Amino acid sequence: MKKQALLVISFGTSYHETYHKTIEKICQDLQAAFPESDLFLAYTSKIIVKKLKKRDGIDIMTPTEAMDQIVAGGYDEVLCQTTHVINGHEFYGMIQELRAYVTKVPSIKIGRPLLSSHDDFKQVTDIVLGQVPPLSPVDAMVLMGHGTEHHANSAYPAMDHYLKQAGGPQIYMATVEGYPTLSEVRRHLKARHIHRVSLMPFMVVAGDHALNDMAGEEEDSWKNQLKRDGFDVHCIVKGMGELPAIRSLFVEHLQNGVDIKELL
Incomplete structure (x- = not known):
C-alpha cells in the first residue's frame, strides 16, 4: 500500500480564531476525504511563520520544510491542496518550491486554487450570494x-x-x-x-x-x-473558509488533482 502525504498549503494567518474557523476546518475536511493519508500543514508567509514562533511558540512549516519531512518519511505520494483563491504569484511560487522534489517523491499531485475554471466561478458565485x-x-x-x-x-x-x-x-x-x-x-x-x-x-x-x-x-x-x-x-x-460549500470545492479540486509536472 502506498504511503500517502496530504499537504495543505496556505498563505497563513496569525489570528487563532480565524485559523480554527477556516484553515483548520479545511484540513479536517481534506483529511476526512483522504483518511489514509498523513496530514502536513505549511504556510507560504515566512513573516507569519516567524511571528507565530516568536509570539506563541507555535511551529508551522514552510512548504520546503514540509517536503523535506515528507521525503525523510519515505512517502510514495503527495496530495497537495492550496487554499489560495486565484492562480497568482503565491500559487506559482508554491509550485516552484515543490518542483525541486519531483525526483525525490514518486508522485506529487496538486489541487488547484479556488477559482480555476468556469464551473468554479459559477459555484463560488452561488455560495457567496447565499451569504x-x-x-x-x-x-x-x-x-x-x-x-x-x-x-x-x-x-x-x-x-x-x-x-x-x-x-x-x-x-x-x-x-x-x-x-x-x-x-x-x-x-x-x-x-x-x-x-x-x-x-x-x-x-x-x-x-x-x-x-x-x-x-x-x-x-x-x-x-x-x-x-x-x-x-x-x-x-x-467572515472568511470564505468558514463556509462548508467552499471547503467542499477545495476537496473536489484535490480529488481532481493534476500531476505537478503538468504545471511546470
Whole structure:
C-alpha cells in the first residue's frame, strides 16, 4: 500500500480564531476525504511563520520544510491542496518550491486554487450570494478581494461580472491591491444613490485585511472611507473558509488533482 502525504498549503494567518474557523476546518475536511493519508500543514508567509514562533511558540512549516519531512518519511505520494483563491504569484511560487522534489517523491499531485475554471466561478458565485442579505434599492454589498499585479487579477473583475449577472447590480467586487479598486466602487455607489453598504471579505481567511483594512478603526479602513462618504456601513467579518460549500470545492479540486509536472 502506498504511503500517502496530504499537504495543505496556505498563505497563513496569525489570528487563532480565524485559523480554527477556516484553515483548520479545511484540513479536517481534506483529511476526512483522504483518511489514509498523513496530514502536513505549511504556510507560504515566512513573516507569519516567524511571528507565530516568536509570539506563541507555535511551529508551522514552510512548504520546503514540509517536503523535506515528507521525503525523510519515505512517502510514495503527495496530495497537495492550496487554499489560495486565484492562480497568482503565491500559487506559482508554491509550485516552484515543490518542483525541486519531483525526483525525490514518486508522485506529487496538486489541487488547484479556488477559482480555476468556469464551473468554479459559477459555484463560488452561488455560495457567496447565499451569504448576501436581502438588498433593497438603496442597499449594496461590497466584497473585499486581495488583488495582485499578476495577470491572474483578472479573476476579480470576472467574479464581479458573475456576481452581478446572478445577484444584481448592487453587488460589487473591490480589491486591496488590484482591480477593481474601492475608489471606483465608491463612485458607482454614489451614482446609484446607495444609502447602506455591507462589507464582506472575499478571502478564505478573515485575517489582517478583513479585520483592519476592511473593518478596522483606522482612518483609511474601507469602513471609515465609506462612512465619510455618508454611507451607513455594516461589516460581515467572515472568511470564505468558514463556509462548508467552499471547503467542499477545495476537496473536489484535490480529488481532481493534476500531476505537478503538468504545471511546470
